Amino acid sequence: METDSIGRRHLPSDGGSTGQRCRRAPLATRARGVQTAEATVKEIVIYPTLFRIRDFEITSFGVLVAVGALVGLWVFRRELQRSGLPESALDSAVVGVIGGLAGAKLLWTLEHLGEEPFTDLIFSRGGMSWFGGFAGGILTGLWVMQPALHDQLRPVF
Numbered sequence: 001m002e003t004d005s006i007g008r009r010h011l012p013s014d015g016g017s018t019g020q021r022c023r024r025a026p027l028a029t030r031a032r033g034v035q036t037a038e039a040t041v042k043e044i045v046i047y048p049t050l051f052r053i054r055d056f057e058i059t060s061f062g063v064l065v066a067v068g069a070l071v072g073l074w075v076f077r078r079e080l081q082r083s084g085l086p087e088s089a090l091d092s093a094v095v096g097v098i099g100g101l102a103g104a105k106l107l108w109t110l111e112h113l114g115e116e117p118f119t120d121l122i123f124s125r126g127g128m129s130w131f132g133g134f135a136g137g138i139l140t141g142l143w144v145m146q147p148a149l150h151d152q153l154r155p156v157f
Contacts, residue, residue: 057125069097089145096141103136104128 049057076093080086108127109118121127 065101073097092141092144095144096137099140099143100133100137101128103139104130104133106136107132 047060049059050063051058073090073093077087077090080089105122105128107129109121111129112121112127115121116124
């Protein structure tokens with residue numbers, strides 16, 4: 001094993017003409033598509049707005065949130081079928097997704113209340129809080145499940 005100038009151990013060099021180890025280009029260099037000695041890396045392109053329908057923008061964030069919610073509901077439905085639970089439990093999951101989105105927006109609005117008027121914040125295109133989404137989803141899901149929980153817990157008490 002050889003040691004470099006700061007004490008890291010590595011395998012001996014292959015005896016090539018340069019005698020230097022092959023290093024990857026820094027991430028910032030690779031993302032810009034700069035040609036280095038190792039390779040040319042293509043530029044990463046992100047599309048924040050996928051397309052527009054008149055004045056309404058369909059954003060990549062919104063599409064990914066919708067895909068995540070649909071995949072989560074699909075997995076939840078499959079688990080309900082696998083475990084033999086009633087299909088009506090899917091209602092609480094759907095309401096939980098809607099409540100999570102509402103809670104995320106509401107908490108973000110409350111966090112930024114002094115910056116702009118409430119109505120401007122609540123109807124703005126940006127802003128969601130993870131903690132608000134978690135709390136809103138759990139609370140609305142439990143609210144929908146409350147009658148079923150009462151019926152199941154009544155014989156116990």
